[in-house]
Amino acid sequence: MSLGLPVVATPIPSYEPVISQGVNGFLARDVGAWATMLEALRDPALRSRMGDAAREHALQNYSQERQALRLAAVFRALFEEK
Numbered sequence: 313m314s315l316g317l318p319v320v321a322t323p324i325p326s327y328e329p330v331i332s333q334g335v336n337g338f339l340a341r342d343v344g345a346w347a348t349m350l351e352a353l354r355d356p357a358l359r360s361r362m363g364d365a366a367r368e369h370a371l372q373n374y375s376q377e378r379q380a381l382r383l384a385a386v387f388r389a390l391f392e393e394k
Contacts, residue, residue, distance in 0.1 A: 313337070314370040318362035320349050330373075336366035 313319055313330075319337030321327045331337040338349040353359050372378065 313366035314374070316363040316367040318353060318359060318366050320346060320353070330369070332365075332369070334362075336362055336369050 313336060319327075319331055320340055321331060321337065323339040323341060327339065331339055333339055338345075338352075340346040340349050353362075
């Protein structure tokens with residue numbers, strides 16, 4: 313996703329909150345769904361739109377800057393408890 317590519321993945325708990333079905337990727341529950349979704353991604357416009365959304369999601373939620381903000385919030389919370 314950080315490379316600007318849409319994702320097709322098996323729906324497991326760690327992927328479900330990250331992948332928005334049809335927005336930044338697909339969750340495929342069976343072989344037929346995998347084939348359908350991979351075929352859909354042959355469309356360059358869809359692939360581009362979903363790839364852009366995937367990258368934006370990754371940057372907003374998992375970038376170094378975002379992780380630094382989360383870590384800083386943890387430290388602030390720890391210091392405020394004392």
